[in-house]
Amino acid sequence: MVPNIDFSTILPEIVLLCGASVVLLADLFVAESRRHVSFWLTQAVLAGAAWAALGTMPLQPTGAFSGMVVDDMLAGTLKFMSSVAVSLMLFYSRGYSAARGLFRGESFVLALFALLGMMVMIGAGSFVTLYLGLELQSLSLYALVAMYRTSNAATEAGMKYFVLGALASGILLYGMSMIYGATGSLDIAVVGKALAAPTGDRTILLFGLVFLVSGVAFKLGAVPYHMWVPDVYDGAPTAVTLLIGTAPKLASFAFMLRLLAVALGGLWFDWQGMLMVLSVLSMILGNVVAIAQTSMKRMLAYSSIANMGYMLMGFLAANPSGYSAAMFYAIAYVLTTLASFGMIMLLSREGFEADQLADFKGLNHRSPWWAFMMLLAMFSLAGLPPTVGFYAKFTVIQAAVDAGFVWLAVVAVLTSLIGAFYYLRIVKLMYFDEPSDTAPIEARADNQWALSANGLALLAFGIFPQQLLGICVVALANSGLL
Amino acid sequence: MMSYLSLAIWVPIAAGLAVLAVGRDRDAAAARWIAIAGAIAGLAVTLPLWLQFDTGSSQMQFVERTEWIPRFDIRYHVGVDGISMLFVLLNSLMTVVVVWSAWEVIQVRVAQYMAAFLIQSGLINGAFCALDGILFYSFFEAMLIPMYLIIGAWGGPNRVYAAVKFFLYTLLGSLLMLVALIYLYDVSETFSILEWYDVPLSLKVQVLLFIAFFLSFAVKVPMWPVHTWLPDAHVEAPTGGSVILAAITLKIGAYGFLRFILPIVPDASRYLSGFVIALSLVAIVYIGFVALVQADMKKLIAYSSISHMGFVTLGFFLFSQLGVEGGLVQMISHGFVSAAMFLCVGVMYDRMHSRQIADYGGVVNTMPKFAAFTMLFAMANSGLPATSGFVGEFMVILAAVKANFWLGAAAATIMILGAAYTLWMYKRVIYGAVANDQVAALTDVNRREFWLLAAVALLVFWMGLWPKPFIDVMHNSVADLLAHVAKTKL
Numbered sequence: 003m004v005p006n007i008d009f010s011t012i013l014p015e016i017v018l019l020c021g022a023s024v025v026l027l028a029d030l031f032v033a034e035s036r037r038h039v040s041f042w043l044t045q046a047v048l049a050g051a052a053w054a055a056l057g058t059m060p061l062q063p064t065g066a067f068s069g070m071v072v073d074d075m076l077a078g079t080l081k082f083m084s085s086v087a088v089s090l091m092l093f094y095s096r097g098y099s100a101a102r103g104l105f106r107g108e109s110f111v112l113a114l115f116a117l118l119g120m121m122v123m124i125g126a127g128s129f130v131t132l133y134l135g136l137e138l139q140s141l142s143l144y145a146l147v148a149m150y151r152t153s154n155a156a157t158e159a160g161m162k163y164f165v166l167g168a169l170a171s172g173i174l175l176y177g178m179s180m181i182y183g184a185t186g187s188l189d190i191a192v193v194g195k196a197l198a199a200p201t202g203d204r205t206i207l208l209f210g211l212v213f214l215v216s217g218v219a220f221k222l223g224a225v226p227y228h229m230w231v232p233d234v235y236d237g238a239p240t241a242v243t244l245l246i247g248t249a250p251k252l253a254s255f256a257f258m259l260r261l262l263a264v265a266l267g268g269l270w271f272d273w274q275g276m277l278m279v280l281s282v283l284s285m286i287l288g289n290v291v292a293i294a295q296t297s298m299k300r301m302l303a304y305s306s307i308a309n310m311g312y313m314l315m316g317f318l319a320a321n322p323s324g325y326s327a328a329m330f331y332a333i334a335y336v337l338t339t340l341a342s343f344g345m346i347m348l349l350s351r352e353g354f355e356a357d358q359l360a361d362f363k364g365l366n367h368r369s370p371w372w373a374f375m376m377l378l379a380m381f382s383l384a385g386l387p388p389t390v391g392f393y394a395k396f397t398v399i400q401a402a403v404d405a406g407f408v409w410l411a412v413v414a415v416l417t418s419l420i421g422a423f424y425y426l427r428i429v430k431l432m433y434f435d436e437p438s439d440t441a442p443i444e445a446r447a448d449n450q451w452a453l454s455a456n457g458l459a460l461l462a463f464g465i466f467p468q469q470l471l472g473i474c475v476v477a478l479a480n481s482g483l484l
Numbered sequence: 485m486m487s488y489l490s491l492a493i494w495v496p497i498a499a500g501l502a503v504l505a506v507g508r509d510r511d512a513a514a515a516r517w518i519a520i521a522g523a524i525a526g527l528a529v530t531l532p533l534w535l536q537f538d539t540g541s542s543q544m545q546f547v548e549r550t551e552w553i554p555r556f557d558i559r560y561h562v563g564v565d566g567i568s569m570l571f572v573l574l575n576s577l578m579t580v581v582v583v584w585s586a587w588e589v590i591q592v593r594v595a596q597y598m599a600a601f602l603i604q605s606g607l608i609n610g611a612f613c614a615l616d617g618i619l620f621y622s623f624f625e626a627m628l629i630p631m632y633l634i635i636g637a638w639g640g641p642n643r644v645y646a647a648v649k650f651f652l653y654t655l656l657g658s659l660l661m662l663v664a665l666i667y668l669y670d671v672s673e674t675f676s677i678l679e680w681y682d683v684p685l686s687l688k689v690q691v692l693l694f695i696a697f698f699l700s701f702a703v704k705v706p707m708w709p710v711h712t713w714l715p716d717a718h719v720e721a722p723t724g725g726s727v728i729l730a731a732i733t734l735k736i737g738a739y740g741f742l743r744f745i746l747p748i749v750p751d752a753s754r755y756l757s758g759f760v761i762a763l764s765l766v767a768i769v770y771i772g773f774v775a776l777v778q779a780d781m782k783k784l785i786a787y788s789s790i791s792h793m794g795f796v797t798l799g800f801f802l803f804s805q806l807g808v809e810g811g812l813v814q815m816i817s818h819g820f821v822s823a824a825m826f827l828c829v830g831v832m833y834d835r836m837h838s839r840q841i842a843d844y845g846g847v848v849n850t851m852p853k854f855a856a857f858t859m860l861f862a863m864a865n866s867g868l869p870a871t872s873g874f875v876g877e878f879m880v881i882l883a884a885v886k887a888n889f890w891l892g893a894a895a896a897t898i899m900i901l902g903a904a905y906t907l908w909m910y911k912r913v914i915y916g917a918v919a920n921d922q923v924a925a926l927t928d929v930n931r932r933e934f935w936l937l938a939a940v941a942l943l944v945f946w947m948g949l950w951p952k953p954f955i956d957v958m959h960n961s962v963a964d965l966l967a968h969v970a971k972t973k974l
Contacts, residue, residue, distance in 0.1 A: 366593075366637075370596070386625050386628075387621070387622035387625050387626050388622055388626050392622070393553075396666070399662065400666050400670075403663065403666045403667055403670050404670055408663065408667065411666070412660070415659035415663055416659070419655055419659055422651070426651060429633075430636060430644055430647070430648065433633055434636040434647070467553060468552070468554060471555040471556075472554075475555065
């Protein structure tokens with residue numbers, strides 16, 4: 003067999019890799035005061051990668067490099083969205099990072115490499131590629147967390163993240179090896195065919211499955227594999243928290259889809275039960291513990307745990323409508339999280355982190371516009387119309403009801419009621435309390451425009467969600483995955 | 485060309501956004517004028533609904549139906565029948581009243597206050613017009629947001645507690661309704677409320693759906709024992725917030741009974757009607773007694789609202805033409821009367837900054853015109869003939885007596901209790917010797933307040949003396965609704 007070497011399938015990755023190398027080199031010759039040159043170069047690379055992801059998106063799934071890589075509409079869509087998320091994160095964090103000595107070439111390059119890892123995961127056709135992508139992403143993120151050397155919390159968070167992340171990677175690898183042992187292949191499509199109707203002794207498959215699900219749950223931060231999430235979110239510099247909390251969720255969704263839905267689709271009944279436990283525990287624990295937090299970042303960390311529970315609830319329906327619901331949920335969550343962490347960075351300034359709930363007091367008096375943006379983000383996380391978060395909740399609940407799990411839908415709405423309480427508290431602080439901090443809100447114009455567009459997008463997609471819903475359905479349907 | 489209903493929804497919202505865009509705290513006058521212009525425009529676009537409404541038809545009128553979210557077959561589908569049309573008018577009218585009533589009273593963040601009411605008005609109109617389950621739900625939920633901000637930002641000392649309680653209580657009910665809506669979509673493949681009227685459902689499913697819908701709407705009405713958020717919300721809300729809460733948002737709960745529960749789960753409704761009637765009677769009698777002992781005027785009116793709304797749900801679950809129509813008339817009348825009562829308390833509160841009955845006494849000596857208006861509204865609240873309060877109560881009592889004499893007798897206690905708590909409050913506040921120096925220094929209603937109260941008084945008389953136009957509008961739709969209720973879906 004002649005291996006199919008089709009470079010267009012990995013064009014976004016090539017753009018990123020070359021671009022990252024250029025940024026790395028070019029940054030050496032840029033004076034400290036002209037660091038924005040590297041910044042704009044990075045943005046150009048991201049724009050190129052996003053454009054390449056859209057431009058090369060095939061209508062039919064294409065495998066290349068002996069099946070190591072697949073390119074399909076799902077991959078194109080998620081690669082594009084991840085690039086956008088990273089680009090927005092860089093815009094939001096510009097002032098924040100500059101004030102903390104993190105506005106450096108290395109940060110940009112690591113962010114680009116993390117994105118490269120995500121893209122490799124998103125377009126993986128084999129267990130090996132999946133794992134390589136995951137490791138590239140994780141290692142870049144570990145380094146980014148620990149790069150804020152002057153902060154003890156960040157160093158500690160980096161250490162925790164690294165140790166626990168390495169453990170999870172090991173577990174994942176172990177699971178993959180078991181599946182390999184049972185089926186004799188690392189190719190996702192081949193494994194999928196071999197397990198379509200599993201016969202004989204399934205012990206080793208189930209063991210492998212348990213390890214794989216644990217690994218995935220760790221990367222998503224679902225209960226009971228969530229311990230790292232609050233510490234890392236809280237300890238890392240907010241810019242990095244934003245990166246960890248957004249684009250990797252999209253990659254994790256692709257990871258989960260290729261691993262569980264495609265490769266282990268034949269065992270759906272087995273992983274459905276496991277995901278159900280993860281989902282229910284995450285929704286309950288995430289929402290309940292978030293109430294007790296006084297730190298904004300920790301609260302959002304627990305909120306992320308809860309949100310991953312909702313996403314899993316869509317996924318575990320194990321049918322196309324469930325997968326598209328989970329994908330929509332992931333995208334909506336990423337958009338909302340970008341806005342909420344963007345607000346934290348907007349309010350922070352040199353020597354001051356706006357990462358406590360109290361820092362949001364009286365925001366409406368200081369700036370009605372930014373209070374409104376934060377209000378949209380909070381109501382979107384709470385899942386209230388007319389924000390995109392409502393349709394995210396709606397689609398996953400619909401998927402669960404459709405799959406016959408009405409009780410799960412009831413658990414979901416009751417826990418989201420608990421969630422509404424702490425999101426409302428932020429709104430209360432912003433609108434009903436007097437400001438404790440009266441410093442003017444200053445940010446670069448591009449940051450302000452990007453954040454405003456992001457906030458309004460939550461509203462726009464909440465009123466007209468059809469486009470985004472349609473993209474999720476079409477991307478999954480045309481990817482030949484299901 | 486947008487239909488009148490779309491205009492009724494979007495004109496106030498657009499006006500609200502305009503107020504936000506233009507209004508600055510320095511320049512409150514501009515915000516006020518744009519707000520009143522927007523509110524009047526919002527009322528103007530609803531007038532054709534009344535003028536062009538075909539009372540001979542029970543069908544949906546002014547229908548507009550376009551694709552919205554084809555992925556789930558969710559449509560932008562609006563229309564009104566005899567049941568919902570009057571509430572769109574009532575709401576648009578009350579928006580003008582609250583904007584006007586806040587004229588000089590609200591001094592901080594005027595633009596945001598006005599905008600919240602205008603946007604809320606559009607959302608409420610949307611909830612009354614929506615014929616698609618998700619469209620309804622979106623409006624139903626979204627309308628919590630402005631009210632939460634209104635209570636929390638412009639309310640009394642305990643406003644945060646009241647605002648959060650209001651929000652979470654209502655959300656609890658409506659989230660379960662969301663599951664019910666999605667379940668109905670799953671069995672029927674559509675979100676069209678009217679198509680749900682013909683979907684067969686087993687009794688077990690109907691009962692579960694009933695519970696989900698019932699929780700949502702019973703909290704909103706509110707029915708005993710899920711009413712506890714209302715007194716808190718009323719007491720803490722600014723006058724305008726109380727007016728809209730009492731006059732409009734409570735009505736959406738009762739409207740939900742007619743639009744969703746009775747026709748979609750008719751068998752469960754009949755099966756559980758005894759339960760609802762029992763809760764309604766508790767609300768009428770027990771809450772009536774609770775109202776009697778209140779020391780806070782707003783709290784007293786809040787409990788009186790719960791008691792009167794109990795009358796509405798009682799009327800609905802008698803499943804007779806007279807009962808349902810009586811309930812609807814009672815809803816509209818209560819919209820006028822409770823709004824007027826809260827406006828009156830607002831007038832006094834603006835002068836004295838107290839809502840305690842004990843702080844007043846002998847107000848008639850310093851505010852004679854005001855005392856006369858309050859007398860009228862107090863009488864209407866007690867259900868005196870010739871006021872709007874009498875018509876609905878009389879119809880429901882008549883229907884109750886037809887169903888069962890003792891039921892009617894129990895329901896009729898509202899006439900006694902209502903008169904007792906309203907007139908006793910009136911006596912303590914308005915009559916007697918001048919209680920203190922502050923009361924002695926009161927000034928009578930100014931021109932704005934006078935015309936505001938006069939306008940509402942006119943409506944109270946109109947409906948009390950000549951209710952036929954209102955009943956004509958609803959007659960055919962109610963008959964059609966009862967035909968649905970009578971038909972089994974098993």
